[in-house]
Amino acid sequence: MKILFGVQGTGNGHISRSRELVRKLREDGHDVDVIISGRKAEELKEVEIFEPFRVMKGMTLVSHKGKMSYIDTMIQLDLARLMADVALLDTAGTELVITDFDPVTSMAARVRNIPSMGFGHQYAFGYDIPLAQGNILAKFILMNFAPARYNAGLHWHHFNQPIFPPVIPPSLYEKNAKLVIKGKVLVYLPFEEIEDITVLMTPFDQFEFYIYGKVSEDRDDGHLHFRTYSRSGFLDDLLECDGVVCNAGFELPGEALHLGKKLLLRPLDGQIEQESNALAMEELGYGMAMHDLDGAVLADWLQLPCREPLRFAKSVDFIAEWIGSGHWEELPKYAAASWSGNSSH
Incomplete structure (x- = not known):
């Protein structure tokens, strides 16, 4: 099947999960053409799996200091460029459009009446x-x-809905996991300023915080360890830590739940997806949430034990099988099967 696959480049979660589905679809023999939008080409990291791919401007949501800015989102919106990208997009022979929250391919599918499939948490x-x-x-x-x-x-x-488990990187299914280091905490708060994170974490010097974010180089400052982005390094620290402090996105909390890490979420203010994720996390009893950088909440959370791993099934296998079947109205059957192999559910 000839598939056009659109990936929202803003944030690493979309790229992480789409990487796995694109790989699986190509392994299954599908011809997959990839578009990445929402981030400049020079800012994209570890996207080789998508090659050959094209980068388009698309649309992205703008935030400042942990809060959504809808005004700035509208200001940076280049509607003329978006429409031009849609008009110039070559969809000849495309049998299916898959969009991981990418507006360019989504719009192209609607304009040209091509079957489309949304893939992702949203x-x-x-x-x-x-x-x-x-x-x-x-x-x-x-x-x-x-x-x-x-x-x-x-x-x-x-x-009890026809939805799938999170997409977990293959390396996190390996049996030879790293030994968990008690008191090691992974911190990923990309919408916050490093200075604010430093103020929050500094008093808790009995813990080792590995902080990924807006830093130019790796450096250590006592119990604070600042790291530039590296997918392999990030996953190593995730395997070793016993807790994760992160924004209330979707991919990283899912990986942490899969491994049995305790979770503290800080939702991006005004971003309804993240606020809903924080709500779900607490309703499910899977973790805690804080709605600002709250030292008192962090102190309580640091004393909690780890939780039992959820061990999610390999959802891309079920999704790729559903896509390849061509019977897209049978979604509930494939979604139900993706949970049945997971005894935690």
């Missing part, structure tokens, strides 16, 4: 799952940023 919100109140604009953007005809939504729990 597409779970079309079903009955925990949803934060938010504002009308935030909900509209979530549901209409990159819509599709069929949806392979992902979540940490099925909520």
Whole structure:
């Protein structure tokens, strides 16, 4: 099958999960052409698996100091460029468009009446799952940023809906996992300023914090260890840590739950997806949330034990089988099968 696959380049979660599905689809013999939008080509890291791929401007959501800025999001929106990219996109022979929250391929599928499939966490919100109140604009953007005809939504729990488990990197299924180091904490708060994170973590010197974010080079400052982005280094630290402090995105919390790490989420203010994720995390009893960089909440969380691993099934295998079947109306059957192999659910 000839597939056009669109990836939202903003944040590493979309790239991480799409990397695995693109690999699986190509292994299954499909011809997959990839578009990445929302981030400049020179800012993309570890995307070799997608080659050959094209980069387009698309649209992205803008935030400042841990808070969504809808005004700046609208200011940076180049609608003329978006429409031009859609018009110039070659879809000849395309039998299916898959979009991981990429508006360019989503719009091209609608304009040209090509079957489309949404892949990712955002597409779970079309079903009955925990949803934060938010504002009308935030909900509209979530549901209409990159819509599709069929949806392979992902979540940490099925909520008795036709959605799939998170996509976990293959290396995190290996039996020879690293020994967990008690008191080692992985910190990934990309929407926060490093100075603010430093102030939050400095008093807790009995713990070792490995902080990934806006730093130019790796450096150690006592119990604070600042790291530039490296997928392999990040996964090594994730395997070794006993807890994760991160924004309330989807991919990293899913990996942490898979491995049995305790979780403290800081949702991006005004971003309804992250606020809903924090709500779901607490409702499920899987972790804690803080709505600002709160030292008192961090202190309580640091004393908690680790949790039992959830050990999610390899969801891309079930999703790729569903895609390849051509029977896309049979989504519930494939979604249910993806959870049945997981005794934790």
